[in-house]
Each structure stands twice: as structure tokens, then as C-alpha cells.
Amino acid sequence: MVSAVSTEDPVLRAITKHSAAENPSSFLALNSGNLTFTAPGHDGVIVYRRTGRFAVQFGGPFAGTDDYDTLLGLFLEHVREQELQLVGVQLQRTDGEAYARRGFTVNQIGASWAVRVPDLTLKGTRFMQLRNKISRALRNGLQVREVDADSYGEALSTIDDAWLGSKGGSPQLEFLVGQIGGSVQKLRRLFVGSIDGAPVGYISYSPVYGTRTGWMHDLSRRIPAGSPGLMEAINAHAIEVFRGEGVEWLHFGFTPFTGLDEKNELPGHSTSFQWLMHFLWAEGAALYPAQTQLAYKQKWAPDLVIPEYVAFQDGPSLAGFAHIFRACKAF
Structure with a gap:
């Protein structure tokens, strides 16, 4: 079932109840304009936006351990039925590992700081x-x-x-x-x-x-x-x-292209996409001012750097990457 986020939807309950993903940005799942996917009999939600032929998912499934994989599988079926390609962004490490097991290409895209x-x-x-x-x-x-x-x-x-x-x-x-x-x-x-x-x-x-x-x-x-x-x-x-x-x-919060580290990458990651993230950190201010954003955060001497990931269903593509920014209304 697909619906717009509201206080009647299970989003707030899911992000407060299911802490396994440890996504510090989980409250953004409640933004207006998001869509949610739920399945009867399964405790959890998936939050995403549709842009063109892509479904851009925010975070992993906000679900209990027993329902996580099943809910993800049902969502993938829904995406296929809609003839969409899935790209997930701001996945946590455990999310990335789950998506990699399903054949997604998973790369670090940035980090959160605390x-x-x-x-x-x-x-x-x-x-x-x-x-x-x-x-x-x-x-x-x-x-x-x-x-x-x-x-x-x-x-x-x-x-x-x-x-x-x-x-x-x-x-x-x-x-x-x-x-x-x-x-x-x-x-x-x-x-x-x-x-x-x-x-x-x-x-x-x-x-x-x-x-x-x-x-x-x-x-x-x-x-x-x-x-x-x-x-x-x-x-x-x-x-x-x-x-x-x-x-x-x-x-x-999350800043793309920051905190990049080889040790954070998962097996099977794309070396080309990894290069692109490092390039955008150095030269991508016109796309996103990552260096300026990180400079402000580092003023406060963060104790914790949390790597965050992007997952491509059919391998990394510039189109899939661009649709993340399109979902954000960046262009």
C-alpha cells in the first residue's frame, strides 16, 4: 500500500520503535512529499520518492529484525511492478550489507557527524x-x-x-x-x-x-x-x-562526499563510483558545498563519524545518482 506521510501512517512509530538501523536522520522520513510502502502483517515502513523511472529510497526499511528482509523483498517486487529502478540513499552500514546481499552495488556516499x-x-x-x-x-x-x-x-x-x-x-x-x-x-x-x-x-x-x-x-x-x-x-x-x-x-546530519574512507567500502563496491565521490569532494562545490558544510561541523570537534551509503539496483549510473538530487528538488 502506498500513501502520503501523515500522522496516521506508521512512520513515526516505526522510526521511534525500530532503532536497529541507527539512522540519525530518520526523522526526515516524516517530511511532507514522501511516499511510504507498508505490507499487511509486517511491522515497518519504507520511505521513498518517485522521480522519473526511479524510486529513490530514504534510508533502509524502518522495520523490526523479523520483518526487515521480507518488507524489503516485497518493496522490490512493488518497484518492479511499477517498472522502476531503485536507488537507496543514506543507508547505514547494516542496510548496505543487506542490499549488497540482494545484488545491489553499494558505495559510501558520505558521512554523518556527531x-x-x-x-x-x-x-x-x-x-x-x-x-x-x-x-x-x-x-x-x-x-x-x-x-x-x-x-x-x-x-x-x-x-x-x-x-x-x-x-x-x-x-x-x-x-x-x-x-x-x-x-x-x-x-x-x-x-x-x-x-x-x-x-x-x-x-x-x-x-x-x-x-x-x-x-x-x-x-x-x-x-x-x-x-x-x-x-x-x-x-x-x-x-x-x-x-x-x-x-x-x-x-x-549527513554531508555527501565527506568522511570517505577505503575501509568503509563494502565488498563489490564500484571503484568508478568511489572515484567520483572523491572527485566531487575535491571539485564538486558547484553541485554541493561539501567542504564548506564539513568545515562548519568540524568546528565543534565531532566525536563520531558515521559512514552512509548509496545502493544501486542495476549497478551505479549517472542517471540514478542524478535522480537522488532530483528527488531533493536540487534541479
């Missing part, structure tokens, strides 16, 4: 530049507080328009990035920075389930001409709030 909140301190010389940026934003009058997204809709739209306008009118990305609003907004947290009463930046945090529970630094935007250090100061404020609540992990 820090342990109780151990994070901004003291010492390694954090000197970060402290200076935060101090500069605060000296410029930045005030940060947690807010209700419903009461800040117009202000957030103003920031979004300015941010996207500075990127040459880039479209609002979807699928592999978070969103604000919708039926599950109450489960997210939103921190907004203001100067002289005017909102100038925000960070939305999504819940992370599994053994490394915590929050994921998700959607973030700022006024392009605003003070340096805005995002760093907002995140530092949120970290202190999380620390006071006893939160264990702050996740920084």
Missing part, C-alpha cells in the same frame, strides 16, 4: 576562533531563544527568502534536508537569533532515536548580510540548553 554533548567544551586553543566568532555575534547584540515555529512563520520566511536569494534563487531543497511546519513540527525544536528585535537566523533541531539519542542540527538559515558568528552563537546556545537537559548527542 558530538557528545556532556564532553563538549569550547575551552582551549582549538576552539579559540569559534569562541571569537560567537563573541562577535553577541557583541553585535545577538540574542538567542527557543521559540514556537507557528508564531515565527513570517520572520522565518523572510530569512529563507534572503538566504535563498543570496544563492542565486536556488530552490528550497527537500527530502534529505529538514523542513519546518507540518503535523510533526511539535516534535522539533527551533532556536532563533535576533538583533534589535529582528530575527536574523535560526536553527531547527530534529529528534534522533536509537542508542545515540539526542538532537540533529537540521535546517539552518541566516540573513546573508548579518553579523559573523550568527549560526555558531545560536548552536552554542542550543548546546547549553541540551546539556542542562541531560542530552547525550548532538548530530550534525
